[in-house]
Amino acid sequence: MKFTLxxxxxxxxxxxxxxxxxxxDGFCTxxxxxxxxxxxxxxxxxxxxxxxxxxxxxxxxxxCNAGDVS
Numbered sequence: 001m002k003f004t005l006x007x008x009x010x011x012x013x014x015x016x017x018x019x020x021x022x023x024x025d026g027f028c029t030x031x032x033x034x035x036x037x038x039x040x041x042x043x044x045x046x047x048x049x050x051x052x053x054x055x056x057x058x059x060x061x062x063x064c065n066a067g068d069v070s
Contacts, residue, residue: 024054037064 028047035043039062043049046066053059 024051026051033066035064035066037062 028045028051031045033045035046035049037043037049037059041052043052043064049064
């Protein structure tokens, strides 16, 4: 009985964990609203940034800010 309750608790904890949704299907509009990141990359809009975030290893420690690119 204790084993069953432990398994149930683990399954509940794993499935209840929040997951960040991203647009990983690759479809984005051509709207230009630049976002500059601390790694020097400028993304054309938030959708393109979210597509790039599909590989979280590429964004370890990287911060991004919306705004005009000079």
